[in-house]
Amino acid sequence: MSAAEVLAGVDIVALRLSEEGVLQLLLIRRAQAPFAEQWALPGVLVNGRCVDASLDAAAERALHDKARIAPQHLEQVATVGNMARDPRGWSLSTFYLALLAPDTELQGDDLRFVALAEVLDGRLALPFDHAHLVVQAAERLASKAVYTSLPLYLLAPRFTVTEALAAFQASLGQAVQHTTLRGRLEKMKQHGWVLDTGAKNQPKMGRPQNLLEHRPQGAGGFIFDRSVLS
Amino acid sequence: MSAAEVLAGVDIVALRLSEEGVLQLLLIRRAQAPFAEQWALPGVLVNGRCVDASLDAAAERALHDKARIAPQHLEQVATVGNMARDPRGWSLSTFYLALLAPDTELQGDDLRFVALAEVLDGRLALPFDHAHLVVQAAERLASKAVYTSLPLYLLAPRFTVTEALAAFQASLGQAVQHTTLRGRLEKMKQHGWVLDTGAKNQPKMGRPQNLLEHRPQGAGGFIFDRSVLS
DNA sequence: ATAATAGTGTCTGTGAGACATTATGTA
DNA sequence: TACATAATGTCTCACAGACACTATTAT
DSSP states (O other), X not given: OOOOBOEEEEEEEEEEEOTTSOEEEEEEEOOSSSSTTSEXXXXXXXXXXXXXXXXXXXXXXXXXXXXXXXXXXXXXXEEEEESSSSTTSSEEEEEEEEEOOTTOOOOSTTEEEEEHHHHHTTSSOOSTTHHHHHHHHHHHHHHHHHHBOGGGXXXXXXXXXXXXXXXXXXXXXXOOOHHHHHHHHXXXXXXXXXXXXXXXXXXXXXXXXXXXXXXXXXXXXXXXXXXXXX | OOOOBXXXXXXXXXXXXXXXXXXXXXXXXXXXXXSTTSEEOOEEEOOTTOOOSBHHHHHHHHHHHHHOOOOSEEEEEEEEEEXXXXXXXXXXXXXXXXXXXXXXXXXXXXXXXXXXXXXXXXXXXXXXXXXXXXXXXXXXXXXXXXXXXXXXXXXOSEEXXXXXXXXXXXXXXXXXXHHHHHHHHHHHHHTTSEEEEEEEXXXXXXXXXXXXXXXXXXXXXXXXSBOSOO
Protein backbone atom coordinates (compact mmCIF):
# COMPACT_ATOMS: atom_id res chain seq x y z
CA MET A 1 0.00 0.00 0.00
CA SER A 2 1.63 3.20 -1.15
CA ALA A 3 1.59 6.29 0.99
CA ALA A 4 -1.38 8.34 -0.06
CA GLU A 5 -0.47 11.86 -0.98
CA VAL A 6 -3.16 13.80 0.72
CA LEU A 7 -2.68 17.03 2.53
CA ALA A 8 -4.69 16.74 5.72
CA GLY A 9 -5.15 19.27 8.48
CA VAL A 10 -7.44 20.68 11.10
CA ASP A 11 -8.73 24.25 11.18
CA ILE A 12 -10.36 25.99 14.10
CA VAL A 13 -13.29 28.39 14.04
CA ALA A 14 -12.86 29.94 17.49
CA LEU A 15 -15.51 32.37 18.65
CA ARG A 16 -15.61 34.86 21.49
CA LEU A 17 -18.52 36.98 22.69
CA SER A 18 -17.50 40.63 22.94
CA GLU A 19 -18.72 42.93 25.67
CA GLU A 20 -21.09 44.47 23.16
CA GLY A 21 -22.69 41.08 22.62
CA VAL A 22 -21.13 40.49 19.21
CA LEU A 23 -19.43 37.28 18.14
CA GLN A 24 -15.78 37.60 17.20
CA LEU A 25 -13.64 35.21 15.20
CA LEU A 26 -10.04 34.37 15.99
CA LEU A 27 -7.62 34.79 13.08
CA ILE A 28 -3.90 34.24 12.81
CA ARG A 29 -1.43 35.78 10.38
CA ARG A 30 0.01 32.92 8.37
CA ALA A 31 3.77 32.52 8.68
CA GLN A 32 4.24 30.20 5.73
CA ALA A 33 3.17 29.86 2.13
CA PRO A 34 0.69 29.54 0.69
CA PHE A 35 -1.03 32.80 1.59
CA ALA A 36 1.85 33.87 3.85
CA GLU A 37 1.16 37.04 5.84
CA GLN A 38 -2.57 36.74 5.25
CA TRP A 39 -5.06 36.43 8.10
CA ALA A 40 -6.60 32.96 8.25
CA LEU A 41 -8.06 30.37 10.59
CA PRO A 42 -5.58 28.78 12.98
CA GLY A 43 -4.80 25.23 12.02
CA VAL A 44 -2.18 22.53 11.84
CA LEU A 45 -1.32 19.76 9.46
CA VAL A 46 -1.72 16.17 10.53
CA ASN A 47 0.74 13.78 8.99
CA GLY A 48 2.68 10.65 9.65
CA ARG A 49 5.29 12.42 11.73
CA CYS A 50 2.75 14.18 13.86
CA VAL A 51 2.69 13.53 17.54
CA ASP A 52 -1.06 13.86 17.97
CA ALA A 53 -2.78 10.98 19.65
CA SER A 54 -5.96 11.72 17.72
CA LEU A 55 -7.61 14.22 15.46
CA ASP A 56 -9.28 15.90 18.43
CA ALA A 57 -5.87 16.17 20.08
CA ALA A 58 -4.57 17.85 16.92
CA ALA A 59 -7.39 20.38 17.19
CA GLU A 60 -6.45 21.17 20.77
CA ARG A 61 -2.83 21.43 19.73
CA ALA A 62 -3.72 23.91 17.01
CA LEU A 63 -5.34 26.24 19.51
CA HIS A 64 -2.71 25.77 22.17
CA ASP A 65 0.39 26.03 20.00
CA LYS A 66 -0.80 28.80 17.71
CA ALA A 67 -2.73 30.94 20.16
CA ARG A 68 -2.03 29.70 23.69
CA ILE A 69 -5.73 29.34 24.18
CA ALA A 70 -7.81 26.64 25.86
CA PRO A 71 -11.43 26.68 24.70
CA GLN A 72 -14.41 26.14 26.94
CA HIS A 73 -15.97 23.97 24.28
CA LEU A 74 -14.54 22.24 21.25
CA GLU A 75 -16.46 20.12 18.78
CA GLN A 76 -15.82 18.77 15.34
CA VAL A 77 -18.08 20.27 12.71
CA ALA A 78 -17.22 18.45 9.50
CA THR A 79 -14.51 17.60 7.00
CA VAL A 80 -14.19 19.13 3.56
CA GLY A 81 -12.00 17.72 0.84
CA ASN A 82 -11.52 18.64 -2.78
CA MET A 83 -9.00 19.70 -5.40
CA ALA A 84 -9.75 23.40 -5.33
CA ARG A 85 -9.54 24.50 -1.73
CA ASP A 86 -5.73 24.46 -1.52
CA PRO A 87 -3.38 25.48 -4.34
CA ARG A 88 -1.05 22.65 -3.38
CA GLY A 89 -3.57 20.07 -4.55
CA TRP A 90 -6.20 17.70 -3.20
CA SER A 91 -6.53 18.44 0.50
CA LEU A 92 -8.64 17.63 3.51
CA SER A 93 -9.60 19.90 6.36
CA THR A 94 -11.42 18.72 9.43
CA PHE A 95 -12.67 21.85 11.09
CA TYR A 96 -13.79 22.48 14.63
CA LEU A 97 -16.00 24.96 16.43
CA ALA A 98 -14.35 26.37 19.55
CA LEU A 99 -16.14 28.55 22.07
CA LEU A 100 -13.89 30.83 24.12
CA ALA A 101 -14.38 32.58 27.43
CA PRO A 102 -15.28 36.26 27.06
CA ASP A 103 -12.11 37.29 28.90
CA THR A 104 -9.85 35.46 26.45
CA GLU A 105 -6.89 37.68 25.63
CA LEU A 106 -4.44 37.33 22.79
CA GLN A 107 -0.67 37.67 23.01
CA GLY A 108 1.29 38.70 19.97
CA ASP A 109 0.38 40.79 16.98
CA ASP A 110 -0.05 37.80 14.71
CA LEU A 111 -3.33 37.07 16.44
CA ARG A 112 -6.52 39.11 16.37
CA PHE A 113 -10.26 38.95 16.68
CA VAL A 114 -12.53 40.19 13.90
CA ALA A 115 -16.30 40.51 13.82
CA LEU A 116 -17.81 37.21 12.74
CA ALA A 117 -20.43 39.11 10.75
CA GLU A 118 -17.78 40.65 8.54
CA VAL A 119 -16.66 37.19 7.42
CA LEU A 120 -20.19 35.84 7.07
CA ASP A 121 -21.33 38.61 4.76
CA GLY A 122 -18.13 38.66 2.73
CA ARG A 123 -16.83 42.06 3.78
CA LEU A 124 -13.70 40.31 5.04
CA ALA A 125 -12.26 37.66 2.72
CA LEU A 126 -10.22 34.72 3.98
CA PRO A 127 -7.74 32.50 2.12
CA PHE A 128 -8.47 28.90 1.12
CA ASP A 129 -12.15 28.10 1.67
CA HIS A 130 -11.92 29.35 5.23
CA ALA A 131 -14.92 31.65 4.83
CA HIS A 132 -16.99 28.63 3.93
CA LEU A 133 -15.79 26.75 7.00
CA VAL A 134 -16.74 29.74 9.15
CA VAL A 135 -20.24 29.74 7.68
CA GLN A 136 -20.73 26.07 8.47
CA ALA A 137 -19.41 26.45 12.00
CA ALA A 138 -21.68 29.43 12.64
CA GLU A 139 -24.62 27.44 11.32
CA ARG A 140 -23.73 24.62 13.69
CA LEU A 141 -23.73 27.03 16.62
CA ALA A 142 -27.04 28.56 15.54
CA SER A 143 -28.79 25.24 15.05
CA LYS A 144 -27.58 23.92 18.39
CA ALA A 145 -28.61 27.14 20.14
CA VAL A 146 -32.17 26.31 19.13
CA TYR A 147 -32.47 23.23 21.30
CA THR A 148 -29.41 23.09 23.55
CA SER A 149 -27.59 25.32 26.03
CA LEU A 150 -24.42 25.47 23.92
CA PRO A 151 -24.17 29.32 23.91
CA LEU A 152 -23.48 29.24 27.65
CA TYR A 153 -19.95 28.10 26.80
CA LEU A 154 -19.42 31.61 25.44
CA LEU A 155 -19.80 32.99 28.97
CA ALA A 156 -17.67 33.08 32.07
CA PRO A 157 -18.51 30.30 34.53
CA ARG A 158 -20.46 32.87 36.53
CA PHE A 159 -22.94 34.78 34.42
CA THR A 160 -26.14 36.79 34.51
CA VAL A 161 -29.36 36.21 32.63
CA THR A 162 -28.64 39.29 30.56
CA GLU A 163 -25.30 37.88 29.48
CA ALA A 164 -26.88 34.54 28.66
CA LEU A 165 -29.47 36.33 26.59
CA ALA A 166 -26.73 38.09 24.64
CA ALA A 167 -24.99 34.76 24.04
CA PHE A 168 -28.14 33.12 22.69
CA GLN A 169 -29.11 36.06 20.53
CA ALA A 170 -25.63 36.37 19.06
CA SER A 171 -25.55 32.63 18.37
CA LEU A 172 -29.00 32.55 16.82
CA GLY A 173 -28.85 35.86 15.04
CA GLN A 174 -32.27 36.83 16.32
CA ALA A 175 -34.06 38.03 19.42
CA VAL A 176 -35.10 35.67 22.19
CA GLN A 177 -37.69 36.39 24.88
CA HIS A 178 -35.96 36.70 28.20
CA THR A 179 -38.81 34.82 29.87
CA THR A 180 -38.18 31.87 27.60
CA LEU A 181 -34.51 31.84 28.51
CA ARG A 182 -35.35 32.14 32.21
CA GLY A 183 -37.59 29.10 31.88
CA ARG A 184 -34.77 27.14 30.27
CA LEU A 185 -32.27 28.17 32.91
CA GLU A 186 -34.79 27.09 35.56
CA LYS A 187 -35.02 23.70 33.87
CA MET A 188 -31.23 23.44 33.85
CA LYS A 189 -31.12 24.22 37.57
CA GLN A 190 -33.32 21.21 38.24
CA HIS A 191 -30.79 19.02 36.47
CA GLY A 192 -27.72 20.52 38.10
CA TRP A 193 -26.45 22.26 34.97
CA VAL A 194 -26.96 25.70 36.47
CA LEU A 195 -26.99 26.79 40.06
CA ASP A 196 -27.88 29.94 41.89
CA THR A 197 -24.84 31.43 43.57
CA GLY A 198 -26.36 33.74 46.14
CA ALA A 199 -24.15 36.52 44.76
CA LYS A 200 -25.40 39.58 42.97
CA ASN A 201 -23.90 41.75 40.28
CA GLN A 202 -24.53 45.48 40.35
CA PRO A 203 -24.83 47.12 36.94
CA LYS A 204 -24.30 50.85 36.54
CA MET A 205 -27.99 51.37 37.00
CA GLY A 206 -31.00 49.35 37.91
CA ARG A 207 -31.78 46.34 40.01
CA PRO A 208 -28.90 43.97 40.88
CA GLN A 209 -28.61 40.82 38.81
CA ASN A 210 -28.51 37.29 40.17
CA LEU A 211 -25.25 35.53 39.41
CA LEU A 212 -25.69 32.02 38.05
CA GLU A 213 -23.05 29.37 37.63
CA HIS A 214 -22.63 27.03 34.68
CA ARG A 215 -22.00 23.44 35.76
CA PRO A 216 -21.92 21.23 32.66
CA GLN A 217 -22.96 17.68 33.51
CA GLY A 218 -21.90 16.25 30.18
CA ALA A 219 -20.54 17.16 26.78
CA GLY A 220 -22.24 19.44 24.35
CA GLY A 221 -24.77 21.34 26.39
CA PHE A 222 -28.11 20.57 27.99
CA ILE A 223 -30.73 19.36 25.54
CA PHE A 224 -34.23 20.84 25.63
CA ASP A 225 -37.21 19.14 24.08
CA ARG A 226 -38.56 22.20 22.31
CA SER A 227 -37.26 24.68 19.82
CA VAL A 228 -36.58 28.15 21.18
CA LEU A 229 -38.10 29.59 18.00
CA SER A 230 -41.75 30.04 17.06
CA MET B 1 6.18 21.21 1.69
CA SER B 2 6.63 17.46 1.83
CA ALA B 3 3.80 15.12 1.02
CA ALA B 4 2.08 14.26 4.24
CA GLU B 5 1.97 10.57 4.88
CA VAL B 6 -1.55 10.14 6.03
CA LEU B 7 -3.82 7.34 5.05
CA ALA B 8 -7.20 8.94 4.38
CA GLY B 9 -10.43 7.32 3.37
CA VAL B 10 -14.19 7.35 3.58
CA ASP B 11 -16.31 4.59 5.11
CA ILE B 12 -20.02 4.14 4.71
CA VAL B 13 -22.54 3.05 7.33
CA ALA B 14 -25.41 2.07 5.05
CA LEU B 15 -28.68 1.05 6.67
CA ARG B 16 -31.77 -0.68 5.34
CA LEU B 17 -35.07 -1.30 7.08
CA SER B 18 -36.04 -4.96 6.83
CA GLU B 19 -39.62 -6.13 6.37
CA GLU B 20 -39.65 -7.08 10.02
CA GLY B 21 -38.89 -3.48 10.94
CA VAL B 22 -35.29 -4.13 11.92
CA LEU B 23 -32.34 -2.03 10.78
CA GLN B 24 -29.72 -3.86 8.76
CA LEU B 25 -26.13 -2.83 8.07
CA LEU B 26 -24.38 -3.28 4.74
CA LEU B 27 -21.03 -5.09 4.93
CA ILE B 28 -18.52 -6.03 2.27
CA ARG B 29 -15.92 -8.78 2.32
CA ARG B 30 -12.56 -7.08 2.08
CA ALA B 31 -10.53 -8.08 -0.97
CA GLN B 32 -7.23 -6.65 0.20
CA ALA B 33 -5.04 -6.58 3.27
CA PRO B 34 -5.26 -5.61 5.99
CA PHE B 35 -8.10 -7.76 7.26
CA ALA B 36 -8.55 -9.42 3.86
CA GLU B 37 -11.59 -11.71 3.63
CA GLN B 38 -13.15 -10.13 6.69
CA TRP B 39 -16.53 -8.41 6.60
CA ALA B 40 -16.22 -4.65 7.01
CA LEU B 41 -17.79 -1.34 6.08
CA PRO B 42 -17.55 -0.41 2.42
CA GLY B 43 -15.08 2.38 1.85
CA VAL B 44 -12.46 3.81 -0.44
CA LEU B 45 -9.19 5.59 -0.01
CA VAL B 46 -8.84 9.19 -1.05
CA ASN B 47 -5.41 10.15 -2.24
CA GLY B 48 -3.58 12.39 -4.64
CA ARG B 49 -4.33 10.19 -7.62
CA CYS B 50 -8.00 9.96 -6.85
CA VAL B 51 -10.50 11.20 -9.34
CA ASP B 52 -13.05 12.35 -6.81
CA ALA B 53 -14.21 15.92 -7.15
CA SER B 54 -14.86 16.10 -3.43
CA LEU B 55 -15.08 14.06 -0.29
CA ASP B 56 -18.82 13.68 -0.71
CA ALA B 57 -18.21 12.43 -4.25
CA ALA B 58 -15.81 9.86 -2.84
CA ALA B 59 -18.54 8.66 -0.49
CA GLU B 60 -20.93 8.21 -3.39
CA ARG B 61 -18.21 6.43 -5.31
CA ALA B 62 -17.66 4.03 -2.44
CA LEU B 63 -21.29 2.96 -2.47
CA HIS B 64 -21.58 2.87 -6.24
CA ASP B 65 -18.34 1.06 -7.05
CA LYS B 66 -18.36 -1.38 -4.18
CA ALA B 67 -22.05 -2.19 -3.98
CA ARG B 68 -23.80 -0.71 -7.02
CA ILE B 69 -26.10 1.10 -4.69
CA ALA B 70 -27.50 4.63 -4.74
CA PRO B 71 -28.71 5.73 -1.30
CA GLN B 72 -31.86 7.75 -0.67
CA HIS B 73 -29.95 9.86 1.82
CA LEU B 74 -26.25 10.35 2.44
CA GLU B 75 -24.72 12.57 5.08
CA GLN B 76 -21.32 12.97 6.63
CA VAL B 77 -21.21 12.00 10.28
CA ALA B 78 -17.67 12.77 11.42
CA THR B 79 -14.00 12.08 10.92
CA VAL B 80 -11.85 9.96 13.20
CA GLY B 81 -8.11 9.94 13.13
CA ASN B 82 -5.49 8.29 15.32
CA MET B 83 -2.55 5.93 15.37
CA ALA B 84 -4.39 2.85 16.51
CA ARG B 85 -7.32 2.39 14.20
CA ASP B 86 -5.33 1.03 11.27
CA PRO B 87 -2.32 -1.29 11.56
CA ARG B 88 -0.65 0.58 8.72
CA GLY B 89 -0.25 3.68 10.87
CA TRP B 90 -1.84 7.05 11.50
CA SER B 91 -5.01 7.17 9.45
CA LEU B 92 -8.12 9.23 8.89
CA SER B 93 -11.61 8.02 8.14
CA THR B 94 -14.46 10.34 7.25
CA PHE B 95 -17.55 8.25 7.64
CA TYR B 96 -21.04 8.70 6.25
CA LEU B 97 -24.54 7.60 7.15
CA ALA B 98 -26.43 6.23 4.14
CA LEU B 99 -30.13 5.35 4.20
CA LEU B 100 -31.23 2.80 1.64
CA ALA B 101 -34.59 1.96 0.15
CA PRO B 102 -36.21 -1.12 1.72
CA ASP B 103 -36.16 -2.95 -1.63
CA THR B 104 -32.40 -2.54 -2.01
CA GLU B 105 -30.97 -5.82 -3.27
CA LEU B 106 -27.34 -6.91 -3.29
CA GLN B 107 -25.51 -8.58 -6.14
CA GLY B 108 -22.54 -10.77 -5.42
CA ASP B 109 -21.65 -12.89 -2.41
CA ASP B 110 -19.08 -10.41 -1.14
CA LEU B 111 -21.96 -8.20 0.01
CA ARG B 112 -24.45 -8.86 2.77
CA PHE B 113 -26.73 -7.26 5.29
CA VAL B 114 -26.41 -8.01 8.99
CA ALA B 115 -28.60 -6.91 11.87
CA LEU B 116 -27.42 -3.51 13.10
CA ALA B 117 -28.15 -4.57 16.67
CA GLU B 118 -25.58 -7.37 16.44
CA VAL B 119 -22.85 -4.85 15.73
CA LEU B 120 -24.07 -2.34 18.29
CA ASP B 121 -24.04 -4.83 21.15
CA GLY B 122 -20.77 -6.43 20.14
CA ARG B 123 -22.08 -9.85 19.11
CA LEU B 124 -20.59 -9.21 15.67
CA ALA B 125 -17.08 -7.76 15.64
CA LEU B 126 -15.76 -5.63 12.79
CA PRO B 127 -12.17 -4.87 11.79
CA PHE B 128 -10.48 -1.51 12.32
CA ASP B 129 -12.66 0.71 14.52
CA HIS B 130 -15.64 0.11 12.26
CA ALA B 131 -17.88 -0.92 15.13
CA HIS B 132 -17.25 2.46 16.70
CA LEU B 133 -18.15 4.23 13.48
CA VAL B 134 -21.37 2.26 13.30
CA VAL B 135 -22.25 3.32 16.84
CA GLN B 136 -21.75 6.99 16.03
CA ALA B 137 -23.75 6.76 12.81
CA ALA B 138 -26.60 5.01 14.60
CA GLU B 139 -26.54 7.71 17.26
CA ARG B 140 -26.74 10.36 14.57
CA LEU B 141 -29.80 8.67 13.08
CA ALA B 142 -31.42 8.33 16.49
CA SER B 143 -30.81 11.92 17.50
CA LYS B 144 -32.11 13.25 14.19
CA ALA B 145 -35.18 11.02 14.39
CA VAL B 146 -36.12 12.94 17.52
CA TYR B 147 -36.75 16.23 15.77
CA THR B 148 -36.64 15.58 12.02
CA SER B 149 -38.29 13.29 9.47
CA LEU B 150 -35.02 11.60 8.54
CA PRO B 151 -36.29 8.01 9.04
CA LEU B 152 -38.65 8.47 6.10
CA TYR B 153 -35.62 8.02 3.85
CA LEU B 154 -35.61 4.39 4.97
CA LEU B 155 -38.95 3.87 3.21
CA ALA B 156 -40.09 3.52 -0.37
CA PRO B 157 -41.36 6.80 -1.85
CA ARG B 158 -44.90 5.53 -1.23
CA PHE B 159 -45.44 4.38 2.31
CA THR B 160 -48.04 3.77 4.99
CA VAL B 161 -48.23 5.21 8.48
CA THR B 162 -47.44 1.77 9.87
CA GLU B 163 -44.25 1.60 7.84
CA ALA B 164 -43.28 5.10 8.91
CA LEU B 165 -43.87 4.10 12.52
CA ALA B 166 -41.54 1.13 12.08
CA ALA B 167 -38.86 3.39 10.57
CA PHE B 168 -39.04 5.84 13.46
CA GLN B 169 -39.08 3.15 16.12
CA ALA B 170 -36.16 1.31 14.58
CA SER B 171 -34.21 4.56 14.29
CA LEU B 172 -34.99 5.68 17.81
CA GLY B 173 -34.81 2.28 19.48
CA GLN B 174 -38.02 2.94 21.34
CA ALA B 175 -41.77 3.05 20.87
CA VAL B 176 -43.54 6.07 19.41
CA GLN B 177 -47.23 6.85 19.71
CA HIS B 178 -48.83 6.48 16.31
CA THR B 179 -50.97 9.54 16.97
CA THR B 180 -47.84 11.60 17.45
CA LEU B 181 -46.45 10.41 14.15
CA ARG B 182 -49.75 11.10 12.41
CA GLY B 183 -49.62 14.64 13.72
CA ARG B 184 -46.13 15.10 12.36
CA LEU B 185 -47.06 13.67 8.97
CA GLU B 186 -50.02 16.05 8.91
CA LYS B 187 -47.65 18.94 9.54
CA MET B 188 -45.41 17.74 6.72
CA LYS B 189 -48.41 17.63 4.37
CA GLN B 190 -49.00 21.31 5.00
CA HIS B 191 -45.45 22.04 3.88
CA GLY B 192 -45.50 19.79 0.84
CA TRP B 193 -43.12 17.18 2.26
CA VAL B 194 -45.80 14.49 2.30
CA LEU B 195 -48.90 14.15 0.18
CA ASP B 196 -51.92 11.93 0.24
CA THR B 197 -52.04 9.73 -2.83
CA GLY B 198 -55.66 8.67 -2.95
CA ALA B 199 -54.44 5.07 -3.15
CA LYS B 200 -54.95 2.46 -0.47
CA ASN B 201 -52.96 -0.56 0.59
CA GLN B 202 -54.80 -3.67 1.72
CA PRO B 203 -53.03 -5.64 4.44
CA LYS B 204 -53.85 -9.30 4.98
CA MET B 205 -56.42 -8.31 7.53
CA GLY B 206 -58.00 -5.14 8.76
CA ARG B 207 -58.85 -1.74 7.41
CA PRO B 208 -57.00 -0.54 4.29
CA GLN B 209 -54.11 1.86 4.82
CA ASN B 210 -53.73 5.23 3.20
CA LEU B 211 -50.71 5.44 0.93
CA LEU B 212 -48.63 8.56 1.48
CA GLU B 213 -45.85 9.89 -0.68
CA HIS B 214 -42.55 11.34 0.49
CA ARG B 215 -41.66 14.56 -1.33
CA PRO B 216 -38.49 15.99 0.23
CA GLN B 217 -38.37 19.77 -0.23
CA GLY B 218 -34.78 20.09 0.92
CA ALA B 219 -31.85 18.19 2.29
CA GLY B 220 -31.85 16.35 5.56
CA GLY B 221 -35.48 15.91 6.43
CA PHE B 222 -38.26 18.16 7.71
CA ILE B 223 -37.45 19.82 11.02
CA PHE B 224 -40.05 19.80 13.79
CA ASP B 225 -39.95 22.23 16.68
CA ARG B 226 -40.56 19.65 19.39
CA SER B 227 -38.91 16.47 20.51
CA VAL B 228 -40.82 13.30 19.76
CA LEU B 229 -39.83 12.00 23.20
CA SER B 230 -41.33 12.78 26.59
C1' DA C 1 -39.36 61.25 42.13
C1' DT C 2 -37.62 59.36 37.89
C1' DA C 3 -35.13 56.44 35.04
C1' DA C 4 -33.14 52.06 34.21
C1' DT C 5 -32.76 47.46 34.56
C1' DA C 6 -34.10 42.78 36.72
C1' DG C 7 -37.38 39.59 37.81
C1' DT C 8 -42.31 37.53 38.15
C1' DG C 9 -47.09 36.59 36.75
C1' DT C 10 -50.79 35.78 33.40
C1' DC C 11 -52.93 34.34 29.33
C1' DT C 12 -52.81 31.93 24.85
C1' DG C 13 -51.46 28.55 21.50
C1' DT C 14 -49.24 24.43 19.99
C1' DG C 15 -48.23 19.87 19.95
C1' DA C 16 -46.89 15.46 22.50
C1' DG C 17 -48.83 11.61 25.68
C1' DA C 18 -52.20 8.59 26.78
C1' DC C 19 -56.22 6.33 25.81
C1' DA C 20 -60.89 5.68 24.12
C1' DT C 21 -63.76 5.34 20.10
C1' DT C 22 -65.02 4.72 15.42
C1' DA C 23 -64.12 2.87 10.66
C1' DT C 24 -63.24 -0.74 7.33
C1' DG C 25 -61.55 -4.62 5.85
C1' DT C 26 -61.00 -10.43 6.23
C1' DA C 27 -62.21 -15.09 7.95
C1' DT D 1 -70.54 -12.42 13.81
C1' DA D 2 -65.87 -12.12 15.50
C1' DC D 3 -61.48 -10.28 14.77
C1' DA D 4 -57.74 -7.42 13.20
C1' DT D 5 -55.95 -3.30 11.90
C1' DA D 6 -56.39 1.75 10.61
C1' DA D 7 -57.88 6.18 11.59
C1' DT D 8 -59.95 9.78 14.50
C1' DG D 9 -61.33 12.19 18.73
C1' DT D 10 -60.65 13.84 23.54
C1' DC D 11 -58.38 15.33 27.47
C1' DT D 12 -54.18 16.72 29.95
C1' DC D 13 -49.71 18.71 30.39
C1' DA D 14 -45.48 21.23 29.38
C1' DC D 15 -43.55 25.03 27.52
C1' DA D 16 -42.81 28.94 24.13
C1' DG D 17 -44.67 33.72 22.94
C1' DA D 18 -46.27 37.92 24.19
C1' DC D 19 -46.90 41.33 27.39
C1' DA D 20 -48.10 43.38 31.77
C1' DC D 21 -46.66 44.15 36.22
C1' DT D 22 -43.61 44.39 40.29
C1' DA D 23 -38.87 44.91 42.44
C1' DT D 24 -34.47 47.15 43.35
C1' DT D 25 -30.96 49.96 42.45
C1' DA D 26 -28.65 54.87 40.91
C1' DT D 27 -29.13 59.75 40.02
